[in-house]
Amino acid sequence: MIKNILPLLTSVAAIAFTGGSAWGFSLVGSELKLRTEAQLTPTSQLFVTSFPASATVSESAVEFPNVESLFDPTVGVPPGFARSLVNVAIDAGADYLEIDFDNAGFGSYAPGFKNTYVFSFTAPLALRITSVVIDPRTNLGLTPDRVTFNGNELFVNVQRLFFNRNSFARFNLTTVAESGPGGENPSDPDTVAVPEPSSMLLMGGAALMGAAFKRHRARQQSERTPVS
Numbered sequence: 001m002i003k004n005i006l007p008l009l010t011s012v013a014a015i016a017f018t019g020g021s022a023w024g025f026s027l028v029g030s031e032l033k034l035r036t037e038a039q040l041t042p043t044s045q046l047f048v049t050s051f052p053a054s055a056t057v058s059e060s061a062v063e064f065p066n067v068e069s070l071f072d073p074t075v076g077v078p079p080g081f082a083r084s085l086v087n088v089a090i091d092a093g094a095d096y097l098e099i100d101f102d103n104a105g106f107g108s109y110a111p112g113f114k115n116t117y118v119f120s121f122t123a124p125l126a127l128r129i130t131s132v133v134i135d136p137r138t139n140l141g142l143t144p145d146r147v148t149f150n151g152n153e154l155f156v157n158v159q160r161l162f163f164n165r166n167s168f169a170r171f172n173l174t175t176v177a178e179s180g181p182g183g184e185n186p187s188d189p190d191t192v193a194v195p196e197p198s199s200m201l202l203m204g205g206a207a208l209m210g211a212a213f214k215r216h217r218a219r220q221q222s223e224r225t226p227v228s
Contacts, residue, residue: 025175026094027057030123034064034090037155039114046114049075057092057121064090066103086163090119097154099140099169106164115159121152126178128152135170142169152178 033054038047051070055063064070068087086109089100097119109115121127129149134142146157154171 025127025177027092027121027127027173027175028059028094030057030121030127031055032057032063032090032092033120033122034067034070035118035120036085037114037116037118038110038112040112042113044113059093062089062091092119095173095175096135097171097173099156101163101167102165104163104165104167106162108162109158109160111160113159114157116155116157119154119156121154121175126152127175128178129154129173130176131174133172135172138169140167140169147171 031054033051035048035050038049039045049071053064053070057063066087067090068085071085073084086101086107087103087105089103091098091100099117121129128151132147132149132154134144134147140158140163141161142156142158148155152175154173156169156171
């Protein structure tokens with residue numbers, strides 16, 4: 001029995017580790033928009049910079065290969081914040097979003113209460129983010145309290161983080177179809193903190209293992225039952 005169940009558990013672990021594609025709707029085909037939020041203190045004025053460019057999420061193309069080009073230097077920013085953007089590349093796929101720093105050189109993000117990327121996913125079918133996990137390959141220095149989500153929006157607060165050309169961040173997302181009017185869900189809190197990656201994998205793995213074990217036991221019992 002041990003030999004029979006080992007391949008089953010191995011396949012379950014693989015499914016649990018892949019994350020969003022096994023659980024929710026694909027982001028491919030949705031429209032990705034970017035804005036930034038800058039705020040020196042919790043009580044100071046919030047500066048929101050929206051960019052006219054948007055991109056359709058694709059598995060084969062980088063949606064925003066040159067973020068610096070999106071910024072209009074005439075837009076007002078708070079004191080201490082540069083009139084430019086760190087030149088990252090932003091790529092999204094079926095169940096993830098990545099920030100790559102190959103073109104960014106090295107430096108640090110401006111300090112403050114908020115120095116935040118806000119990513120919005122819209123589509124003909126309204127989607128709602130239900131979970132986000134910081135991928136273990138991320139080396140930017142992000143912690144779960146810096147990454148939150150609400151509805152169809154992902155918030156990544158990068159204030160005071162150091163980066164170089166080797167820096168990288170990836171977020172594994174799960175989404176569901178939103179049934180509420182206008183894609184809104186009144187029961188959602190303002191923001192939901194991102195859980196630690198290990199806890200998400202354990203919860204997903206435990207659920208799938210339980211279901212797989214039940215199917216395995218049911219198949220064994222059916223094989224032992226004589227056909228009438």
